[in-house]
Amino acid sequence: MTTPHHKSLVGIHLILLPLLAGCSALGFAPYPVAHVMTDDTQAVLAQTPSNLDVPRELSKEVQVAHYLQPGDELLIETTDGDSTVRLPADQRILADGSVDLGAYGRVVVASKTLEQAEALIQRAIFDLSGESTAVNVRLIAPIHRYYVIGEVNSPGAYSLTGHETVLDAIMEAGGLTARASACDLLLARPTEPSACRVTLPVCYRSITQLGDSTTNYHLKPGDRIFVSRQSLCEELTGPLLGSRTCDRCCKRQVACCDPRVAPIDLPNFITSMFETIVPVDPPDADSNGSNATDSNAPDTYTPELTPQNPAPPPQRPADGPRPTPGRLDGELDFGMQLR
Template structure:
């Protein structure tokens, strides 16, 4: 599967509150997230924290698996689960204990935390990065296609439902979706989805 790199620049300078993206570009074009202002930072995302007129504190960092980043003066800071605006506000609040008139930008350079999994009777079961809009048929193709004994009509997409631990089970019939060339019964995946391909029962 080819790795595709995206650059999402989210620059927020105090005292202005806002979010800018490159001209004629929407976040929907870049990632499955609904908008830059609602995207929540996750592990493995690459960020630049830019403090105006203070190169000693400014850093480009990768969010660790525990969701933390490390910055001078502040040491470890929780970044995962926050929007860029929330991270900016928190950093400004904490840096004001050491600096005057803090002006700070949060820049998301690379997104790696949006992932999906294809498991079971496929050639390359694994967890993959969701770098663009992707249908179930495309995800199965990226995983090397179905094995000969895959239960083609009993595939299930497991998706977290709402903010609790409930799991939604979405049935998927590979043959029906393929017969329509992917135009029917072929939903787009969401971050965190698991495509389960069971084996045929004999």
């Protein structure tokens, strides 16, 4: 015969059994778990100002210049079809920062821009063969990465092509798991060891359910997206409070009376600065070794950065024609109309 006292003891044992066994079904485990936002992170995130002027989904930015680094994949070729110079076309920059030019040796191009790399290769060819030929260096696959960590289905490092946002990154990582926290998501940017920290809150449900681009940041190389797992409180109160807006997110969303005001078909890449590319000519075939330090040599190459404050793209009338795009830079074709 089972007494009420025995029934209560059995009930308590059934509740405590998964906890004592280390099961995390209720968000609790006797051992630490990796996907929990630390107190330091919470404190730094609480200090982050709201409405930061950072690139977002509808106001993306292009990088000023790419500096080559080990792992970048290049295409090196001569522009003169009649030239006798033959170069290995596909090149991956080695760990020592060099590329293999075959009969013309190795050239260290790490930490150089594409224009500086072209000048170095042209000089190496001229020094060994005496032939002046123009070389084109194209960046095929940069080594840039971003990282998605925590409660996602496929955490890992992913290649950054330049257009990705937080939503793109989470979808690339397979989406959130069933144990992902609804509010403890952030984007962390790498900073120097003794510098301040850049942590940006991510309002995932506002991004996906309302199309709010406030926290759908435009990713940069090295960005880390962290998705924390649900806490015990979140799991227990989820059925009752799970639909509430997070404290870090906007709680005053307003519906647009006319959905056509959304700028869904306009170029959204802007540049705060642009680099004036100095033309690189091959060495003069009639010159001697004394001109090895001419004005086009990489040691004296200094990119000129000119600040720009471009006006926002014009809004297309609801019933009017689409704007005609201008001539685009073929090397940095981001869909931006250059003026």
